[in-house]
Amino acid sequence: MKKKLLSLALVSAMTASLFVGCGDAAKSADGNDQATEEAAGELTWKIGGIGPTTGGAAQYGTGVMNAIQIAVDEVNADGGINGYQIAFNFQDDEADAQKSVNAYNTLKDWGMQILEGTVTSGACTAVSAETYNDRIFQITPSASSTDVTTGHDNSFQICFSDPNQGTVSADYIADNGLAAKIGIIYDSSDTYSSGVYQNFATETQAKGLEIVATEAFTSDSKTDFTTQLQKCKDAGAELLFLPFYYTEAAIVLTQANQMDYAPIFFGVDGLDGILSVENFDVSLAEGVYLLTPFAADAEDEATQSFVSKYEEQFGGIPNQFAADAYDGVYIIKEAIESANLTPEASNEEICEALISAIQSVNYNGLTGENMTWNAAGEVSKDPKAVVIQNGAYVSVQ
Amino acid sequence: MGFLTYLINGLSLGSVYAIIALGYTMVYGIAKMLNFAHGDVIMIGAYVTFIGMSSSGIPAVPAIVISIIVCTALGMLIEKVAYSPLRKATNLAVLITAIGVSYFLQNIALLLFGSNPVSFTSVVKWQGLSLAGGQLKITGNAIVTIISCLIIMVCLMWFVKHTKPGQAMRAVSEDRDAATLMGINVNATISLTFAIGSGLAAVAGALLCSSYPSLTPYTGSMPGIKAFTAAVFGGIGSIPGALLGGLLLGIIEILAKAYISSQLADAIVFAVLIIVLLVKPTGILGKQIKEKV
Numbered sequence: 001m002k003k004k005l006l007s008l009a010l011v012s013a014m015t016a017s018l019f020v021g022c023g024d025a026a027k028s029a030d031g032n033d034q035a036t037e038e039a040a041g042e043l044t045w046k047i048g049g050i051g052p053t054t055g056g057a058a059q060y061g062t063g064v065m066n067a068i069q070i071a072v073d074e075v076n077a078d079g080g081i082n083g084y085q086i087a088f089n090f091q092d093d094e095a096d097a098q099k100s101v102n103a104y105n106t107l108k109d110w111g112m113q114i115l116e117g118t119v120t121s122g123a124c125t126a127v128s129a130e131t132y133n134d135r136i137f138q139i140t141p142s143a144s145s146t147d148v149t150t151g152h153d154n155s156f157q158i159c160f161s162d163p164n165q166g167t168v169s170a171d172y173i174a175d176n177g178l179a180a181k182i183g184i185i186y187d188s189s190d191t192y193s194s195g196v197y198q199n200f201a202t203e204t205q206a207k208g209l210e211i212v213a214t215e216a217f218t219s220d221s222k223t224d225f226t227t228q229l230q231k232c233k234d235a236g237a238e239l240l241f242l243p244f245y246y247t248e249a250a251i252v253l254t255q256a257n258q259m260d261y262a263p264i265f266f267g268v269d270g271l272d273g274i275l276s277v278e279n280f281d282v283s284l285a286e287g288v289y290l291l292t293p294f295a296a297d298a299e300d301e302a303t304q305s306f307v308s309k310y311e312e313q314f315g316g317i318p319n320q321f322a323a324d325a326y327d328g329v330y331i332i333k334e335a336i337e338s339a340n341l342t343p344e345a346s347n348e349e350i351c352e353a354l355i356s357a358i359q360s361v362n363y364n365g366l367t368g369e370n371m372t373w374n375a376a377g378e379v380s381k382d383p384k385a386v387v388i389q390n391g392a393y394v395s396v397q
Numbered sequence: 398m399g400f401l402t403y404l405i406n407g408l409s410l411g412s413v414y415a416i417i418a419l420g421y422t423m424v425y426g427i428a429k430m431l432n433f434a435h436g437d438v439i440m441i442g443a444y445v446t447f448i449g450m451s452s453s454g455i456p457a458v459p460a461i462v463i464s465i466i467v468c469t470a471l472g473m474l475i476e477k478v479a480y481s482p483l484r485k486a487t488n489l490a491v492l493i494t495a496i497g498v499s500y501f502l503q504n505i506a507l508l509l510f511g512s513n514p515v516s517f518t519s520v521v522k523w524q525g526l527s528l529a530g531g532q533l534k535i536t537g538n539a540i541v542t543i544i545s546c547l548i549i550m551v552c553l554m555w556f557v558k559h560t561k562p563g564q565a566m567r568a569v570s571e572d573r574d575a576a577t578l579m580g581i582n583v584n585a586t587i588s589l590t591f592a593i594g595s596g597l598a599a600v601a602g603a604l605l606c607s608s609y610p611s612l613t614p615y616t617g618s619m620p621g622i623k624a625f626t627a628a629v630f631g632g633i634g635s636i637p638g639a640l641l642g643g644l645l646l647g648i649i650e651i652l653a654k655a656y657i658s659s660q661l662a663d664a665i666v667f668a669v670l671i672i673v674l675l676v677k678p679t680g681i682l683g684k685q686i687k688e689k690v
Contacts, residue, residue, distance in 0.1 A: 188660050215654075215659040216659045216660040217659065218663060220619055220663055221619070221650075221662065221663055223605075223609035223611060223616075223619075223620075224406075224410060224608070224609050224651075226406050226651075227403060227406060227651050227654040227655050227659065228654070228659055230399070230402060230403065230406075230655070231655060231659070234399055247514045247611060247613070248611070250514070250516050250610075250611060251609060251610060251611045254516070254610050255609075255610075258525075258536050258538070259534055259536070260534065277513070277514055277515070277516050278513060278514075278515040278516065279447075279451055279515050279516045279517070279518060280516035281516070
């Protein structure tokens, strides 16, 4: 009986996995159909994309895929790049490094000339090693780790790199005169958090802001922040800089509220998501600043048009990763135009030409003004901050 | 004033450690095993309380009572299924099983509740005291936690000293074979120990998540390890030792964060532990038991 049960369970598990496979295959087949349809014409630019459209990080990848599609359609309707249409093919990697490399190989077989991806840092680090060897130009909308660009001259980022966020946060606070006395709480066991913190600390000194308290926690003790908050309060910090993820930030806000401590809270992109923590009292996040390159409610025409197109075609409000991806297509376009390339060029020629061309591009997009790139692949753009009001992001000038 | 605030925060954190440490120390004292799944029973307890309060909308106290019942049943079930067949096996086998149960519970919780954190609504609605013109603020959570810890401790000491099942527990703890010869049902006694320990875990879960309001399937593991440390610190197997160890660990942790460095707090806590164990290997209140060959 036991054996029977076990075999039944195994059979059902295997059948289930078969169905999962089917779903994926159907999806990527659809994507391919679309791509071949577009590619059926004459010579085209073949731009590939990789990101998770299934699995835990699916909302990031799906957003990026949809946004690139919108931008590609716009560019094609407008006459393409240097007179050639774009064919776009997006592959799922489930945010897994190995699957990402497989997806990259699929795209290479398809004839990809330029890669816009991948979406997540871990997978992107693996793929950028491949594109570096194959000399394929790569620009990632959202992989913020410096590992992606370090040592890979062909890899560029549209989002701020992790340490860069610290610098721009300090600039933002100083330039807008948010506060003079600053307290910091950071996760000393996390490279993202300590990287942001170190650059933030250096930049605040350069900007003449005073850091009155620097407190840390580790992944082993990330539930009790009362002591760190008390020390910041006693030191008279008017603004608390919180360079870590929304899970811990939700606790910090709750505990600060319990002890009647209400400084200005300022976070970086890790705070994006705090409003969707289940059962979290959103009113506690009222007035929290966070550095995100994109606010869907922004009044400018470009954002409005992008958001309405996105809602119309795919439903839902696009997130910052989608906006980065949308910008990415136009950045590639601008770089190709300034390098005066045609799709006849080999991948290597395109890659070398774009590496130098992108460094002279100055682009105003949804996710920042005056975007420029250095040889290391990092972007420089004016930071945008949003403040949480009535449970929603509102952009601040 | 700052010092008093830190001290009270330390007592509150220490009280949670102490309640969790009780679960470790009782099971160790009686079954001579380290139940590493204890931290995860706390997490399950917190989820049950959370679901009771936020989804079903029942008040805090009945929600905790339901959670105690669920955890007690869960604790007895784990003991029956995973540990009881290994009663005669080596300590190492039981230890590995306990780690296995711990991962099992975490993954079950991941399946049932997902990995996204939920924000726990405090079971204590009272805002707390504001003394010395607002200089000293004691949260309701801290007061309730400290008082619950003391009540639980007194009840448990009385239970172990003055009741029949309590005496059976002490007998099993001292010499299992002799207790069997005296007509004590060892299996039932061990089962009872797990039931009490797991019931306390439900209370600990609700208190832990009220003070530190983020609940994920991994919530129990770190406090579990800290509480285990507290149990060793105070002398594993000793109930007053768990209280003393828990409170000291909480206070040292908070004061180290406040006055030395928040970066080094954990290192300091464990350095103190090492020093104590070097001086007194059985922990502060631990008894030296001679191994009989």
